[in-house]
Amino acid sequence: MxxxxxxxxxxxxxxxxxxxxxxxxxxxxxxxxxxxxxxxxxxxxxxxxxxxxxxxxxxxxxxxxxxxxxxxxxxxxxxxxxxxxxxxxxxxxxxxxxxxxxxxxxxxxxxxxxxxxxxxxxxxxxxxxxxxxxxxxxxxxxxxxxxxxxxxxxxxxxxxxxxxxxxxxxxxxxxxxxxxxxxxxxASDRFKIILEGRGGHASMPHQTSDAVVAAGHLITALQTIVSRNLDPMEASVVTISMIEAGSVPNIIPREVTLQGSIRTYNSEIREKLKERFFQITTQIAEAFGAKAVIEYMDGYPxxxxxxxxxxxxxxxxxxxxxxxxxxxxxxxxxxxxxxxxxxxxxxxxxxxxxxxxxxxxxxxxxxxxxxxxxxxxxxxxxxxxxxxxxxxxxxxxx
Missing domain, CATH: 3.40.630.10 (Zn peptidases)
Known part of the structure; x- marks a missing residue:
């Protein structure tokens, strides 16, 4: 044959x-x-x-x-x-x-x-x-x-x-x-986060809730989901691949948009990643006086x-x-x-x-x-x- x-x-x-x-x-x-x-x-x-x-x-x-x-x-x-x-x-x-x-x-x-x-x-x-x-x-x-x-x-x-x-x-x-x-x-899930703060003049940051600073901390904190919440023998990744903020150098923007993806193999770990993602994002936003609007899209298994x-x-x-x-x-x-x-x-x-x-x-x-x-x-x-x-x-x- x-x-x-x-x-x-x-x-x-x-x-x-x-x-x-x-x-x-x-x-x-x-x-x-x-x-x-x-x-x-x-x-x-x-x-x-x-x-x-x-x-x-x-x-x-x-x-x-x-x-x-x-x-x-x-x-x-x-x-x-x-x-x-x-x-x-x-x-x-x-x-x-x-x-x-x-x-x-x-x-x-x-x-x-x-x-x-x-x-x-x-x-x-x-x-x-x-x-x-x-x-x-x-x-x-x-x-x-x-x-x-x-x-x-x-x-x-x-x-x-x-x-x-x-x-x-x-x-x-x-x-x-x-x-x-x-x-x-x-599995390949996607997300979009809009951090809504309070904008203002770059020389007067005390009058603002700086969404850019919140975004910086959030990017770092999200990496701890994989490094500190999961078994290191399990393959998973959280990636921030798009960031949009501001229009001119002397204005602290009112909001920052972040987009990215979460990937893993195990369905139980997938749910844990998602749960921790929402917890960390919401809590980091609150810590910096901002609000997190999250759009999470369950992707391919x-x-x-x-x-x-x-x-x-x-x-x-x-x-x-x-x-x-x-x-x-x-x-x-x-x-x-x-x-x-x-x-x-x-x-x-x-x-x-x-x-x-x-x-x-x-x-x-x-x-x-x-x-x-x-x-x-x-x-x-x-x-x-x-x-x-x-x-x-x-x-x-x-």
Whole structure:
């Protein structure tokens, strides 16, 4: 079967790369993926794959029914881009100002389309059903497209017995796959704090309640949640990433706005972080004669693999790439909407190594200079196919 997959991969390899480049040139932001969705539908039609639409507006569900009855496996790719002006000089850079595929979703979509082509050629041998889930709005945290697709009935007709996804990962070499038995990526909550004080002239601070000073103390105090309230063996982070205050040097501003994120893996620790965040913010504000207005947004849950399916994904990767393809990697606290699928269905999410040849100049995800190694695309395409076949085989008792 692996030889058969390789034969079909050779047929579609150049097209997978071409599809990735086309999608890269025409990126669309979350909830605006109209043309990307139309392109996916066009390709599925060319491949003779039945599909349904209307999930989270631009989501698409491809359906490949094997000629033998059996269980159902879902494969997912996200399709949206980011509000970033691309700074690369490739021949296929984004044609849309301030919109860029800087997180690999163009590759995810192309690889899922390529795997759909291969699985369609092999449908006589497939025992069960494979679902191709093209998800919009993955970057639209804290809402996202996963829960909306499920609310819109993407799995009403075909309920997956296991679901799998993969993400381009530029931090590990091309030819490697990161597979985790449990935690893969973190919960990602967001917050906005407005500290309301009393402004005044910079020469008369005694007449004010200085929100800037309160903000300085608050930034420091919030770091004690992780350093002094949590077990140091538990990975968590509180980040203040935006601060807005004042307009001129000689006026103490009336208010300061702070925004940031809180990330962890454990749901109980997530609640403790949130509780302490509110306590500290409110008390620091009161101590400096200010008022704290807090907007807290529960974001994506942690992405936690099902150990059974993580092990299967690891074995599939070793079949496709080689026995040494799955070294151990630490999980990441970056957020991922796939975690919402894993709350409902068992499955696994893996990282596909896509580091460029000169790793010293590898830009990170969400960077205007982000690039990926296209040599990873055939491996990722074959991996999705192998995972689907192996999972169906196990589900069906093969």
């Amino acid at each position: 692996q030889q058969e997959i390789e034969t079909y991969m050779n047929q579609i390899k150049d097209e997978v790369i071409a599809m990735r480049r086309h999608i890269h040139q025409y990126p669309e932001l979350s909830n605006h993926e109209k043309d990307t969705s139309a392109y996916i539908q066009q390709k599925l039609t060319e491949y003779g794959i039945h599909f349904e639409t209307g999930f989270a507006t631009h989501g698409v569900l491809g359906i490949i029914q094997g000629k033998k009855p059996g269980k159902t496996v879902a494969l997912r790719a996200d399709i949206d881009a980011l509000p970033i002006q691309e700074l690369n000089d490739d021949t296929f850079i984004s044609k849309h100002p301030n919109v860029m595929h800087a997180c690999g979703h163009d590759a995810h979509t192309a690889m899922l389309l390529g795997s759909g082509y291969i699985l369609k050629q092999m449908e006589q041998e497939i025992q069960g059903t494979v679902l191709l889930v093209f998800q919009p709005a993955e970057e639209d945290s804290p809402i996202g497209g996963a829960s909306v697709m499920m609310e819109d009935g993407v799995f009403d007709m075909y309920k997956p017995d296991a679901i799998f996804g993969q993400h381009i990962w530029p931090y590990i070499p091309t030819g490697a796959v990161g597979v985790h038995d449990s935690e893969v990526m973190g 942690a992405t936690i693999n099902t150990p059974r399916w993580a092990q299967l994904a690891r074995q599939s990767a070793q079949k496709v790439i080689g026995k040494t393809a799955t070294p151990a990697y630490n999980p990441s606290l970056a957020g991922e909407d796939f975690g919402r699928f894993l709350q409902k269905y068992p499955g696994a999410f893996v990282w596909l190594g896509a580091q460029i040849e000169d790793k010293e100049i590898q830009a990170p995800l969400h960077d205007a200079n982000f690039k990926l190694n296209e040599r990873a695309l055939p491996d990722g395409t074959k991996l999705l196919v192998q995972i689907a076949i192996d999972a169906l085989n196990e589900l069906n008792g093969g």
